[in-house]
Amino acid sequence: MIFALWLLPFAGALAIWAFGPQLKRLAGALGAATVLTSFAIALALAGQTFTGRGVKAPLVSWAQGFSFGLLLDPLSLLWVFVITGVGGLIHVYSIGYMSGDRAFARFFAYMNFFVFAMLTLVLSDNFVGLLVGWGLVGLASYFLIGFWFFKPSAVAAARKAFVINVVGDIGLMFGIFVLFAATHTTTYAGVFAKAGSLAPLTVTLACFGLFVACAAKSAQLPLHTWLPDAMEGPTPVSALIHAATMVTAGVYLIARCAPLWDVSPEARALVGTIGALTALTGAVLGCVQWDIKRILAYSTMSQIGYMIMGVGVGAYQAGILHFYTHAFFKATLFLGAGILIHALHDEQDVRKMGGLARRQPFAFWAMTVGTLAIIGFPGLSGFFSKDAVIYGTLEHGYPLLYAIGMVTAGITAYYMCRMLFVTFFGSYRGDVPSAQLGVAASTNPPVAHEAPSGHEGAHAPAWLMQVPVALLMIPSVIAGYVWFGSRDGPLAYGGPGSLWFGYFTTNFATRAEAVQAAVPEWLSTVLVLALVGIGAFVAYRRYAASAASANAVERLRAESLTAWRPLTRALYFDDAIELVFVRPASAIGAAFARVVDPQVLDGAVRDVAWLAGWLGREMRALQTGLVRGYALVVVLGVAGFLVYFAWFGTVR
């Protein structure tokens, strides 16, 4: 069963890849069917998972200490649910979104392959298998970002994403080295059994390596720069890979390696700090974006910062809960945005939208629910999970991170509401010339010769795209209520000790006890809500109040042109990477290729060859062609031998 769960999407990917042209429209249905079947199998296996230590299946053994197998335990089951459940819905949505694209079948082959890779990642029972999945999801992400590979920007974004992900891979490899050298095994069980007895430095080094991997995959500072560019991919890809599942692999890894983080305070501090800074940076950068997908991308980065902060400081349940709720509401947001983009013929700039609430009511409601969830509107899913993360930092003794988390919550409310107001309120600005709106030419050039999602083709029925979104809106609202249900009763507030969610987090039963926080939880919640309210109100005043709506075009233009340059340049991270790594590597390579190889190394050899040539030219004078001359030389040689033996010979 677990093999079927794991390999069905792969079989689907192979079938679609091999028979894509023959399958035509069925490719999408086949892809969705395999993923949803996997989801059903996961449901069937759930009972088995919660009893005992999970479902296990051995696979192969490479060498001593390199034995691999599958493991489905509560933690991986939670991820499997999200991957196959949300993934299946996004597959269905994609049938509508991608209809008419020339490479329709290829898209589903890649998507199915991604699901397989992600399942490999979470089902592995060892670090090497995890690394295999880690690399394969990076590959799938690369394929899908560069899906429209005739766009140079997509190709560049794909390459960037892949290379940065490989940086993460080598971090993970380094972690494996350290752990293998210390424990001579790579399985989770083997490593964690010895986690307590390892030297502190070893654990910290291993955690550092693993966290480099997390930072690359989950877009944490300073390896986050690929995520905004990754929005070059089709929108369903952004929803599935760059919001709901793949980018949360880092959260999974840290949660999985909780026994290591538990014994390394340095690692906790490092990861918590990076997570908090990422959350803040993502939120700040989100405030100056105009591309709707980039806004969502920065918000993803920011939210993952929250999750990483949560699991990093030790509030594992809170971080995982945030992953869980985020998967739903961020998928809702992306898919809603996708409906807009689809309807507006690939317009992604919010300045050219406006007043869409009446034109696209379904998308409006979907985005509204998603926005309210993400900013933590009381009662919606994000409210519970974000609050849990922020308060968790305080509980585990990081007041500074707590403060950053609070501020970020306010900024999140500001930029998400800004997006919502600019997009749906006021009047439609699609007909206003770009220059008047301050839209720089060719920030995202439309593809000249082929419409990516092919609106000329037969339109798929609207319900294909709406039903999955509607199905995702429900958990966006209610997913947070798993936090209820403690031993005091099914509706009592349980928090980290809740019974329902506790099923998924049994791994952390032995976690270090939280310190008593200075601020009671209700007060903290009120403070957060106050900041959220301020943020939303500022956004309302600037973008949705009647004064703002009246001269929206001028205001947007002014804001576009006067934005602080470091922010529009994304705080110069890209430039720094280019300056510090890319340019020197190319320069050194060029120097080696043009100077060292031909001149120094080969030069030495060529000097020898030249010497031989010179000797040859000089000796040519002796080459008279006269046979007697040659004979004379032979005799000269004989004479030499004879003289030598006559004087030095030791013949006995």
Added chain:
Amino acid sequence: MIATLIVVPILAAVLLLLLPRRAEGTAKWIGVAISFLAFFATIGLAGAPDESVRWLQRPFTANFHVGLGHGLSYWIVLLLTLSTGCALMATNVPRRRDFVAQMLFLLGAMAGVFLARDLVLFALFWDLMLIPVFFILLGWGPERSNSAWRYLLYNVTGGVALLLAVAAYGVLEGSTDLIGASLGHGASVVGNGWGLWIFAGFAFAFAIKTPVWPFHTWMPATYVDLPAPAVAVVSAVQSKAGLYGFIAIVLPLLPEQVQAAAGIMFVLGLVALVYGAVVALVQDDAKSIVAYSSLSHLGLIVLGIFSGNALALGGAAVYVIAHGLFSAGLFLAIDQFETREGSRSLKRLGGLGARNPKLAGGLTIVALAALGLPGLCGFAGEILILTGLYASGNVWPAVIALVPIVLAAAYMLRLFQDVMQGPEVADVPQRPDLTLLELLALAPLVVAIVLLGVNPGPVAGSANVQSAVSLVQGTR
């Protein structure tokens, strides 16, 4: 029976010349058939007992001793026959009858190198395998290129060093019938005075052949000038002769010297690893990229061999096979777009993937294996080598060796994307996609890449015993 793996291809190469010059198709299929027959014969002969005929008695004992076992020799011969068959299948070089004859001779000579269990025999085949490559470079390489002579100059220098080392070893030891004999046999006889010189001779020959930095400058020129089927075999298998020599000869026979020189070899391997990767970043010729990436990858194998760690040694064995598979695949795929578009320049080509999805798919998989994508064969070797390296206490080499992995991703993606992706270039002829035959030529390599990536255990496993000999012979 094992000897037939050597004799039959060489005989066939000679007999091919009896065919009429125009029978190019026939010659090609004979070549393909013999290669694949040899492949299956190798599988059938796995673990067969050695065969030995007395040869020289003076000045030292040397026997015509060949053996297959089921260790590294076995895997490399499988790789050799498979890559030769695949390379010949889709070839359409001019004067094909003569070309196939050269390739079959190469096949036989290289089989001899890997099957020889006697040092003199090994050295004999070592020099024999240079000859067809030299003639292919002369006959099929570009006009006015001196790469043939450069190839010969470098490799014959190495061959002479090898011969001297073998002779010295034979005189001191009394016998050269040693490859795969009991471990540590030679250590007691060859003292440190001569031992270092003998080690230097072997290491020099093997380092040139592999090549190890800084002896590599013949390699890019040779790889660029050789026609694709030949370069596929040369880079896949012939470059492994040096590494095989390190594993099968130097490690068991000269263990003390290996210990003494491990530091130097580490430095050379690391420099090759970084140097090759950095240079590959800026090349424009697709073949040059692969050539310099080979330099980088082979440096990694050298690290694995000299780490003195069983895991890393197993990883080195895996990577030897893996590199053979993906470099053969890369060169064949590059040839396929070169014959279509008439260029290998990254600046000039672009967007081929739109009309050649099969070719793009094939190139993707081999390029991914080359950049060490987890799940494919390159990764399996890489992680075993590096983990073993780190576990054996060589922390810094392992850490430095991580950097070229990122660079590998950068240059391999650059190769793939600049050729296959982006907008189509208007003035490049867009030819149709792969034919079935061309696809069949790549398919076995791709299948092997995936299989080895999923389970390299059989190749790596024989290193469980702490001895290189068992790796060669496969005895456990």
Added chain:
Amino acid sequence: MARHDLENGAEGARGLILFWLLALLLIVTAVFTVTQKSPVYSVVGLLANFVVLATLFLTLDAEFVFVIQIVVYGGAVLVLFVFVIALLSSGVGPFAEGPNRMPRALVPAAFIVLVAFAALVYGLVRGPLATAAVHPSSAPLGAAGDAGVFGSIADFGAALFTTHLLPFEVTSLILMVAVVGVVMLAGDAPPERTHGSHSPQVRRKPREREPIVKAGR
């Protein structure tokens, strides 16, 4: 037999006189051979030289070599020389010497030869041979057919066909190759005509014919 005279009647002096006589003859004939202007005289000198040498072989108990020295050299090889001289002399002055293209080589050549010779003699005189005692032959005299006697034909034959069989057979191969080589070199028409009347079409070899293109393809 001569052998008896040479060896048995050896109060030393006779044998010594015989040796010096033969040695003198040998040197004289050799010098005569290489100094004659006409090859015909040289051949005569060479014949004499071979016969003298054969006699010297006999003084060293080499009976079989003595025989084949006469038969092969004095018979076959010299006849070959004579034939060639006869063949070439039909032309016009084939042996008239042209300009000497190594005019200054005489002195250095002579010097080198002399040095080499001096070194050889010095080495021989100084070396172990000079002081080696002359071993008396312990072998009993016997008939030529006695395989136990050193130098007898039977002794030689036994060695040739047992211990040294392989080199013997290989020699036959060399002779065969020589025969083939001679036929290739001299047996055919002149390999290249400097002037001729054939048209290019006739001179072209069959392999170089234009390919025949079938109609309708």
Added chain:
Amino acid sequence: MSPMPVDVLNYVLLSAVMFFIGVGGVILRRNPLIVLMAIELMFNAANLALIAFSRVYENNAGHIFAFLVITVAAAEAAIGLAIVVVVFRRAKHVDVDDVAGLHG
């Protein structure tokens, strides 16, 4: 019982003299036939030394070797003369110095 009447050194010295007469002939003469004859002289000188040594050590390997030398010399003479004939056919004139096609 026959002591070898003459010291072996004399035979070897005689052989050396004859050899260098041949060498002189090869270097100084330009008539190819005489050059070939000089080469024959050198062969014979070598044979003389071989047989002399063979007598000293009472080992008939020297005889065998001389026999092989004679065979090879015969082959060499045949080839050499054939070459002379070919050269004569081409040039109608035979001089060693004229056959200088190997000049660099």
